[in-house]
Amino acid sequence: TGSVYYTLTSYGKRVLEEIRERNKKVPAFGVKAITMSRMEYFAPQPDWIQYAEERELLGNGFPSKAGRLYAQIASRVMRLPFINEEMREVIQSIPYDRAIPFKKIKEILGEKYNDEKLKDTLMKLDAQALIDALPEDMYVLTEAGKKIKRAIQVVPLGTKIVLTPGICRILLAINEMMGVDERRRIKLPQNLKELKNISGLSDSTFEEEFLRAKRNRFIGTNSIFESGMLIIEALLELSKIRVIWEEITV
Structure with missing residues (x-):
């Protein structure tokens, strides 16, 4: 019939069960307090630990069952970014070549965002692995x-x-169907029905998102623009992000 059905992944089922048990918001920095502890040269910030403890992701210095679940998800899932106008403004305020302090970001953006709103936006960008806190x-x-x-x-x-x-x-x-030609271009496929099927989107969602991609200047009439090529490259970078997670019994 052409209908699209959505089902929860194994992680989705575990998250749904966990939400029903605790019903607490899970902040990205709270999860980062756990995942960063696996890195050799960094320790989490005190406020990240506070986030984690308040949301019961940490207890007595160790990850809780919920904390381990969200840390595993953050370490393993494929990221497909969502960026709205606010997130765009924040990411544009961060230089290409160096780290920048929170105070400087706030200074660049002016009074448009209070501290809480700006922190929340930074958390969302960090969760999508577009920035590192x-x-x-x-x-x-x-x-x-x-x-x-x-x-x-x-x-x-x-x-x-x-x-x-x-x-x-x-x-x-599109990248899977067409690949990059000798002029480093990716042409649009003629068969949009096949493209829709590979994308996994419903008819209405595919049409809406395809038009949005054109309006936002990622896709042209016959090929993908350089901006779209950059997004594909970024997505391939994100697909490589995997952290080997081993449970430690204490």
């Missing part, structure tokens, strides 16, 4: 984040929804 309240673009920052510069100002998982799925599907 570092100790001492510093923030730096990831390699994928640098490509995304360049790509979204072409999006008309005032655009509320800049990049979506749907657009990402379409671009990845």
Whole structure:
């Protein structure tokens, strides 16, 4: 019939069960307090630990059952970014070549965002691996984040929804179908029905996201623009992010 059905992944089922048990918001920095502890040269910031403890992701210095679940998800899942107008402004305030402190980001953006709103936006960008939140309240673009920052510069100002998982799925599907030619271009496929099937989107969602990709200047009439190519490269970078997670019995 052409209908699309959505089912929960194994992680989705576990998250749903966990939400029913605790019904607590899970902040990205709270999860980062756990995942960063696996890194050799960094320790989590005190406020990240506080986030984690308040949401019961940490207890007595160790990850809780919920904390381990969300840390595993953060370490393993494929990321398909969502960027709105606010997130675009924040990511554009971070330099390509160096880390920047929170105070400087706030200074660049002026009074538009209060501390809580700005922190929340930074958490969302960090959760999508487009920026890295570092100790001492510093923030730096990831390699994928640098490509995304360049790509979204072409999006008309005032655009509320800049990049979506749907657009990402379409671009990845085009890349899978067509590949890069000798002139480093990716032409649009003639068979949009096959493209829709590979993207995994429903008819209405595919049409909406395909038009959004054109309006946002990622896709042209016959080929993908350079901005779209950058997004594909960023998505391939994000697909490599995997942290080997081993449970430690204490």
